[in-house]
Amino acid sequence: MTRRMLLLLAACGVAFNLNASVAPAEPRTLLVEVRDIPADEQTGEGSFVASDYNRERVVSLIRNHALLLATPAELDELAAAGFAPKVIMENKDQLVLYRRALYGPTLKLDPYYHSYAQIIARADELMRAHPRLMQRFQIGETTQFRQPIYAYRISNAATMAQDRPAVLLNGAHHSDELIGTETVVRMMEKLIAGYGSDPVVTRWMDQLEIWLVPVVNVDGHNVVTSGHDPRWRKNLRDVNGDGITGVYPEGVDVNRGYNFNWALGGSDQPDAYSYRGPHPFAEAENRAMRQLADLQQFLLSISYHSQGEVIFYPWTWGGRPTPDDAVITRIVRNVAAQIGKMDGSGTYDMSPGGPSSQSYPWFYGRRGTIDMIVETGKGSHIFSAEDAAGIVQENLKGAAALFDHAFGPGLNVRVTDATTGAPLVAEVWLPRIDNETVDRRHSNAEFGRAYRLLEPGTYYVVISRPGYETVVLPEQSVAAEGWTELEVAMKPVAGGE
Numbered sequence: 001m002t003r004r005m006l007l008l009l010a011a012c013g014v015a016f017n018l019n020a021s022v023a024p025a026e027p028r029t030l031l032v033e034v035r036d037i038p039a040d041e042q043t044g045e046g047s048f049v050a051s052d053y054n055r056e057r058v059v060s061l062i063r064n065h066a067l068l069l070a071t072p073a074e075l076d077e078l079a080a081a082g083f084a085p086k087v088i089m090e091n092k093d094q095l096v097l098y099r100r101a102l103y104g105p106t107l108k109l110d111p112y113y114h115s116y117a118q119i120i121a122r123a124d125e126l127m128r129a130h131p132r133l134m135q136r137f138q139i140g141e142t143t144q145f146r147q148p149i150y151a152y153r154i155s156n157a158a159t160m161a162q163d164r165p166a167v168l169l170n171g172a173h174h175s176d177e178l179i180g181t182e183t184v185v186r187m188m189e190k191l192i193a194g195y196g197s198d199p200v201v202t203r204w205m206d207q208l209e210i211w212l213v214p215v216v217n218v219d220g221h222n223v224v225t226s227g228h229d230p231r232w233r234k235n236l237r238d239v240n241g242d243g244i245t246g247v248y249p250e251g252v253d254v255n256r257g258y259n260f261n262w263a264l265g266g267s268d269q270p271d272a273y274s275y276r277g278p279h280p281f282a283e284a285e286n287r288a289m290r291q292l293a294d295l296q297q298f299l300l301s302i303s304y305h306s307q308g309e310v311i312f313y314p315w316t317w318g319g320r321p322t323p324d325d326a327v328i329t330r331i332v333r334n335v336a337a338q339i340g341k342m343d344g345s346g347t348y349d350m351s352p353g354g355p356s357s358q359s360y361p362w363f364y365g366r367r368g369t370i371d372m373i374v375e376t377g378k379g380s381h382i383f384s385a386e387d388a389a390g391i392v393q394e395n396l397k398g399a400a401a402l403f404d405h406a407f408g409p410g411l412n413v414r415v416t417d418a419t420t421g422a423p424l425v426a427e428v429w430l431p432r433i434d435n436e437t438v439d440r441r442h443s444n445a446e447f448g449r450a451y452r453l454l455e456p457g458t459y460y461v462v463i464s465r466p467g468y469e470t471v472v473l474p475e476q477s478v479a480a481e482g483w484t485e486l487e488v489a490m491k492p493v494a495g496g497e
Contacts, residue, residue: 102230112385140288175220180304258362265357312353412483423448
């Protein structure tokens, strides 16, 4: 690292230890623009960008253009370091500076982005025009203002549940991370517009169920899209009971509230940006996602976040990968390879995440869904309309790759009662793969169906249910493409229920 870069970092109060910054002696009242930051003075990991957990740092660094808050003394230090800092706003209210930095000169969010009301209206418009292709479900309501949280099922016959693999896209667990919501909305439009004319879209909708949750954290999303606070990350829980919401340090980090190693994730401090809440699923937003997972078993899922141009997936746990690591990394690698970075330098990176409290370890560890977090864009959470449109288009390519993986290879198991033919919920266990870190997989109640993505090979399968004879299938071959179908009729145990 060059001395000039070190001076810049020092001037901006930025440190590579994200918890080690020192607040300046006087408040930062200047919004400063620095252009033409050389590539060799920018870190590949984005350490010059403000941490999600400390908003007193650089507001954005997009390509070679930084916006940062500074004191007059820090402004002088930037100039002394050889840069040409330009003050674009001075204000004692830092929130005004953040609005200017992230919303732009109008201090309002660009119309490219949708409010929640606009999303609902657009979805309603599509459903009225194509009632067979799309259905809405209220999966819950928000913690503070009891606003509905909607999921949309899209297929060629969306008014009824179909016996097919299901995939999920969701956005805005963190309310300031708007690109995910826009990606989900654009995918909704792409699916409806393309059915019957685009052969790829038509195949998806004829053979899959596609579920979309544009906004998980609706209350927080409204804070950002209304123009109140572009930094707002959490939901609007009144943590300290003072009757005030939407003001730091209120709120709970919705993506730290899932019940998988919950106590190991996020923070137990209510004033932390990653506050996980008082207990797992304390937040209505998390319970809504759990209810959706109860309603539908998902094979694959993307949870969209910002920023970093990286995909996090399950997991590394004490140095150990998941039981399905070969399958998961193959899928994530392919999804990442479709999404171009903003600067044209390549495609998204991938990294195993931790096994605690977030959506992807819970979906995988508890429900058997291969879920991943896609961190969209780099350098900010809110982008110009031009940049946002480009990021969304790239991420639609990644979602398309995800959908294509829902066609196998793997096992497609249907479990029924041998006497009545009724579908059964049964444990479908692969003892040579599964271990104690994940819950056992089960066939669903409506169809007795269980899908399991696998690498090509031969598998030992055990299917069991109380009151029925256990079925052991020692040599089940999975080809390089498509599903290996298994019809399993379970015999009731004599005298059993």
